[in-house]
Amino acid sequence: MQTSPEGSIRTTQIWKRFRADKRTRYLRDELGRLAERLTGQRDSDRWRWALQGIDFSVDPGSAVGLVGVNGSGKTTLLKIINQVMFPTIGRVETNGRIGALIAISAGIHPNLTGRENIMLTASFLGLSRKQAAARFDEIVAFSELEHAIDRQAKYYSMGMQGRLGFGVAAFLEPAILLVDEVLAVGDAAFQQRCLDRMRHVLSQGTTLVFVSHDLASVEATCSRTIWLSEGRVVDDGLTRDVLSAYRGSSETGGAIGVGRGGPVSIHRVAVQTPGLSSVQSNGTLEIELELESDAPYRAWVYLGVSEGTATPIFLVNPGRETLFESGRRTTIRCEIDQLPLPKGRFYLWAGVYARDRLGPELLPWQAAAQFDVYGPRLDEAPRAIVRLAPLQLTSSWTVEQSA
Amino acid sequence: MFKRALSSASVLVAENGNAVDGAESPQVVRAAPASVPVLSPPTELWFKRRIKLRQAFRDIWRFRELILSLAERDYRARYKQAVLGVAWAMLTPVLLVIVFTIVFTRVQRVETGGVPYVLFSYLGLIPWTFFSSSVTGGGQSIVTNMALVNKVACPREVFPLATIAITTLDSLISSAVLVILFGIEGFAPKPETLYAPLLLLVLLVYTLGVTLIVAAALVYLRDLRLVLPLVMQLGLFLTPIAYGIDVIARSRGMQLVYSFLDPVAPVVDSLRRTVLYGLAPDWQLVGMGTAGALLLLVGGYALFKRLEVGIADIA
Numbered sequence A: 001m002q003t004s005p006e007g008s009i010r011t012t013q014i015w016k017r018f019r020a021d022k023r024t025r026y027l028r029d030e031l032g033r034l035a036e037r038l039t040g041q042r043d044s045d046r047w048r049w050a051l052q053g054i055d056f057s058v059d060p061g062s063a064v065g066l067v068g069v070n071g072s073g074k075t076t077l078l079k080i081i082n083q084v085m086f087p088t089i090g091r092v093e094t095n096g097r098i099g100a101l102i103a104i105s106a107g108i109h110p111n112l113t114g115r116e117n118i119m120l121t122a123s124f125l126g127l128s129r130k131q132a133a134a135r136f137d138e139i140v141a142f143s144e145l146e147h148a149i150d151r152q153a154k155y156y157s158m159g160m161q162g163r164l165g166f167g168v169a170a171f172l173e174p175a176i177l178l179v180d181e182v183l184a185v186g187d188a189a190f191q192q193r194c195l196d197r198m199r200h201v202l203s204q205g206t207t208l209v210f211v212s213h214d215l216a217s218v219e220a221t222c223s224r225t226i227w228l229s230e231g232r233v234v235d236d237g238l239t240r241d242v243l244s245a246y247r248g249s250s251e252t253g254g255a256i257g258v259g260r261g262g263p264v265s266i267h268r269v270a271v272q273t274p275g276l277s278s279v280q281s282n283g284t285l286e287i288e289l290e291l292e293s294d295a296p297y298r299a300w301v302y303l304g305v306s307e308g309t310a311t312p313i314f315l316v317n318p319g320r321e322t323l324f325e326s327g328r329r330t331t332i333r334c335e336i337d338q339l340p341l342p343k344g345r346f347y348l349w350a351g352v353y354a355r356d357r358l359g360p361e362l363l364p365w366q367a368a369a370q371f372d373v374y375g376p377r378l379d380e381a382p383r384a385i386v387r388l389a390p391l392q393l394t395s396s397w398t399v400e401q402s403a
Numbered sequence B: 001m002f003k004r005a006l007s008s009a010s011v012l013v014a015e016n017g018n019a020v021d022g023a024e025s026p027q028v029v030r031a032a033p034a035s036v037p038v039l040s041p042p043t044e045l046w047f048k049r050r051i052k053l054r055q056a057f058r059d060i061w062r063f064r065e066l067i068l069s070l071a072e073r074d075y076r077a078r079y080k081q082a083v084l085g086v087a088w089a090m091l092t093p094v095l096l097v098i099v100f101t102i103v104f105t106r107v108q109r110v111e112t113g114g115v116p117y118v119l120f121s122y123l124g125l126i127p128w129t130f131f132s133s134s135v136t137g138g139g140q141s142i143v144t145n146m147a148l149v150n151k152v153a154c155p156r157e158v159f160p161l162a163t164i165a166i167t168t169l170d171s172l173i174s175s176a177v178l179v180i181l182f183g184i185e186g187f188a189p190k191p192e193t194l195y196a197p198l199l200l201l202v203l204l205v206y207t208l209g210v211t212l213i214v215a216a217a218l219v220y221l222r223d224l225r226l227v228l229p230l231v232m233q234l235g236l237f238l239t240p241i242a243y244g245i246d247v248i249a250r251s252r253g254m255q256l257v258y259s260f261l262d263p264v265a266p267v268v269d270s271l272r273r274t275v276l277y278g279l280a281p282d283w284q285l286v287g288m289g290t291a292g293a294l295l296l297l298v299g300g301y302a303l304f305k306r307l308e309v310g311i312a313d314i315a
Helices: A027-038 A072-080 A114-124 A127-145 A158-171 A187-202 A215-221 A239-251 B002-009 B053-062 B062-082 B085-107 B116-144 B158-185 B191-219 B222-238 B253-262 B264-275 B281-310
Strands: A011-021 A047-056 A063-067 A089-094 A096-102 A176-180 A207-211 A224-229 A233-239 A264-272 A285-293 A298-306 A314-316 A323-326 A328-338 A344-354 A359-372
Touching: A011 A072, A027 B264, A047 A072, A047 A233, A063 A072, A063 A215, A063 A239, A072 A089, A072 A096, A072 A176, A072 A207, A096 A158, A114 A127, A114 A158, A114 A215, A114 B062, A127 A158, A158 A176, A158 A187, A176 A187, A187 A207, A207 A215, A215 A239, A224 A239, A224 A298, A233 A239, A239 A344, A264 A344, A264 A359, A285 A298, A285 A344, A285 A359, A298 A359, A323 A328, B062 B158, B085 B116, B085 B158, B116 B158, B116 B191, B116 B222, B116 B264, B158 B191, B191 B222, B191 B264, B253 B264, B253 B281, B264 B281
Parallel strands: A063 A207, A063 A224, A096 A176, A176 A207
Antiparallel strands: A011 A047, A011 A089, A224 A233, A264 A285, A285 A328, A298 A314, A298 A323, A298 A344, A344 A359
């Protein structure tokens, strides 16, 4: 531990279990358990492993994203790194002061003013009053709380609490910064400033562990990402690779083409670039969709392409109603010229809506197929710039210099 | 739990399109870590709490500012709402001394050996109030600060320590009343009062021990909180506060055992001997009290550190 440099994190075989019936215990429960044990009955304890053998290390100054569905153990892992919680099995070694922002109102005391809260949080981080006072103005300016700093924190809105919390954690110069799903409460401008701040903190050599469901901001901040599922590391590697695998699993659930039933159902899907064995970036994308209908309908067909989530990168429709006849198959072909997608795995989503897009669903919005695009990798974005969609466009440039 | 991991690993995901085995709804299926074999925990790495005394002291020293900040926070939060302000601290002992004085000089006389009863009982009430409000407040400190305990890392003993810092201040404030009482009664404390700090140190050790035990136990057994005030009320009468130690334990042997079990008793007894009667402390009783207090502090600290590990889990 003495040899590891400031800002490093190392975990060895972290296992953590909780009681399956997680609730407050009372004296009478303990007496009951004692009686059980004395009478030789098996202890009624049931345990649930929340983390199972987490092994990783983070170099100082690097940024690591942590993704996973709810209940996969992200927050538990952060708490163990932060040493708020202790592992059941395994070891954690961290070096340097840890600034943690776990949940929004972390450590904000409702009866104290914003000013008092900043000072208190500073002393939790092991800073002296003098050190905290030196950064006080910066924190207040960042959180935009000049007008409210002497008001009690219980009168703060959720967003104000979030801003105060992030300001305190990010400005007290920790060696390791743990951020858990806090940007969600701020407005768009504040989120961008948080990302800027994280980038600044990173450039000063702070280690960042960032938990978020907003995958775009994970992508913008972290070069490496760890994907947790049911308390295990599923994948650990370059953010873009891990996230595309995660996206593919998280919302389509890997269950492509298994439609929830509707009056219209998908019979066959084909996605290809004509004349080629694979889909090419900037090539033509041809989609062939064979639909079956149990009754005659006039309906709108929508197709979308996403990285796995139900939110598509783009959406297309034929621009007019499609006629379905009962008991017959309807084949729909769609060609997209110059597909603006980079190399990667994408998903075709489809939905059919009666009358117009606001009408009742005939085919619920669902992943119909997955396809791999070959071509150039997505251009790297500067750090802390969140790209809304991974589009790869061809562009031509001229640069002129004048005296 | 391993069964579940197995079953989710056996879910097959078809490459391009159809058929997911055993899935009722697409949302239920997660990409199972199919390649990860079912593991069993490496029991040789089982987390053990080691208590290192030097490390513990260093931690507390490192967090001294935090202890003071917490104490300050609680103090501010308390007096922001209280009308009486600082006078609140004196209220408990002053009210009790009035009640005691009425009961034990009018209804049932207590033999004080020529010393004004007000002084006699007030000298017992200050240490007792310190002890009982430390245990009650400090004992609940971790439960009431659960929001913090759950989110920030620090040695957990800072919370009870912050409460004890406050009760210490409270006791100093209520000691001001003692000075006034001496003036009113025209009674001067004896020079042996110089022994007092030593006696108060024993009281502090004992209070720390009990507070740590109660603080950790309350996290795990929340209903103990309801019992706590009752125990404290009984304790007030089982400890020689309103009367002398000989009322409770007559024989010398009994007094020694009693002092070991309830170290507040010899402290109060010897405080009176020194301050009011000008005698030396009863070293035998104080010695037994010190032994009991130290034993409790060591055991209490060890227990606290052991239980500390699980506090965030059940919060």
